[in-house]
Amino acid sequence: MVNKKESLLASLKTHVVEIDEANRGNPYAAKALLAICAKLLRTGQPIPAELNEWLAKRLDAVAQGTTKTDYEKALQLSKRKAKEFGPARDYEELIARSIMDSKLGRHKGYSCTDQGSVPTGAYSEAAERFNISPTTAESYFHKHADWLRERDKIDEELRREN
Numbered sequence: 001m002v003n004k005k006e007s008l009l010a011s012l013k014t015h016v017v018e019i020d021e022a023n024r025g026n027p028y029a030a031k032a033l034l035a036i037c038a039k040l041l042r043t044g045q046p047i048p049a050e051l052n053e054w055l056a057k058r059l060d061a062v063a064q065g066t067t068k069t070d071y072e073k074a075l076q077l078s079k080r081k082a083k084e085f086g087p088a089r090d091y092e093e094l095i096a097r098s099i100m101d102s103k104l105g106r107h108k109g110y111s112c113t114d115q116g117s118v119p120t121g122a123y124s125e126a127a128e129r130f131n132i133s134p135t136t137a138e139s140y141f142h143k144h145a146d147w148l149r150e151r152d153k154i155d156e157e158l159r160r161e162n
Contacts, residue, residue, distance in 0.1 A: 015051045017091060022054070022076045030058075030076035035131050095137055096144035099126050106141070108134035 015036055021029030037055050040047050047055065061074030072078050099106065099122045107121035119125040126137035 015048060017094075019050055019054050021091075025076065025078070027077045032131055034075065039131070092140040093144045093148065095126050095130050095132070095140045096148055098129065099123065099137060099141045100145065100148060102126070106138075108138065 015033060018029040018033050018036070022033055033051065033054060037047060037051065040051075058075050062071055065071050065074050102122035102125055104120060104122045104125055106123065108123045108127075109119070109121040110117040110124055111120045112118075119128050121134070123134040123137040123141070126132070126141075127134040130137070132140075
């Protein structure tokens with residue numbers, strides 16, 4: 001169940017989008033998935049089934065490789081493919097929307113607690129959620145916020161007409 005204070009977007013399984021992107025050859029998505037797996041393993045949290053299957057396939061391929069190039073291909077981190085991809089526009093918009101819907105202020109702040117640092121700003125909250133830096137979250141927000149606001153206005157007008 002989603003915490004009422006969190007955006008509904010927080011409950012989405014972003015790793016499913018990343019797996020699809022990685023399987024298309026996007027090394028940025030593969031890198032993000034590896035970071036998610038590392039975080040889940042470090043914290044002892046369960047790895048979702050789809051992500052577990054993706055990781056198992058990658059590790060099988062690594063075990064069969066013998067060179068650095070084999071390992072990069074196995075982990076879907078080929079630098080040659082990196083030029084073809086950047087974070088997908090939809091993914092950037094998803095991050096920007098989560099920041100817009102956040103109840104936190106639009107800043108990169110953290111506060112220290114007994115449990116560690118806790119995001120107090122929307123950018124740092126998105127950074128934790130999507131495994132990116134707060135600065136990247138902020139740049140995605142500024143890049144897509146105007147378009148998202150315009151789309152919201154259009155949606156509202158359409159709702160009023162119907």
